[in-house]
Amino acid sequence: xxxxxxxxxxxxxxxxxxxxxxxxxxxxxxxxxxxxxxxxxxxxxxxxxxxxxxxxxxxxxxxxxxxxxxxxxxxxxxxxxxxxxxxx
Numbered sequence: 734x735x736x737x738x739x740x741x742x743x744x745x746x747x748x749x750x751x752x753x754x755x756x757x758x759x760x761x762x763x764x765x766x767x768x769x770x771x772x773x774x775x776x777x778x779x780x781x782x783x784x785x786x787x788x789x790x791x792x793x794x795x796x797x798x799x800x801x802x803x804x805x806x807x808x809x810x811x812x813x814x815x816x817x818x819x820x821x
Contacts, residue, residue, distance in 0.1 A: 734758050738776050745816035749782060749809055782813035 734757070743756040761779040770777055783806050785795075794800050802810075 736776050738778060741817055741820045742778060742780060745813050745820060746782065748816040749813040750784070782810045784809065 739758070746756050747754055765779045767777040767779055783802060785806075794802075
């Protein structure tokens with residue numbers, strides 16, 4: 734949580750989702766493509782800028798039939814990545 738990369742992610746999250754959002758390190762249990770970068774980077778971040786809503790059954794659609802996210806979440810993800818890239 735003390736690295737420049739984490740700070741950039743934290744700041745981009747807050748810019749996209751609001752300053753009151755708590756950003757904290759956590760664990761990812763699934764395999765991700767970032768494993769391919771372990772030899773060329775000191776830090777790797779496994780993160781998806783999505784707010785998954787239980788009432789919309791968002792988590793049930795992850796890697797399932799008709800996998801998708803809502804238009805609002807897609808817009809939030811674009812805003813997040815725009816912020817992150819501008820900070821890098």
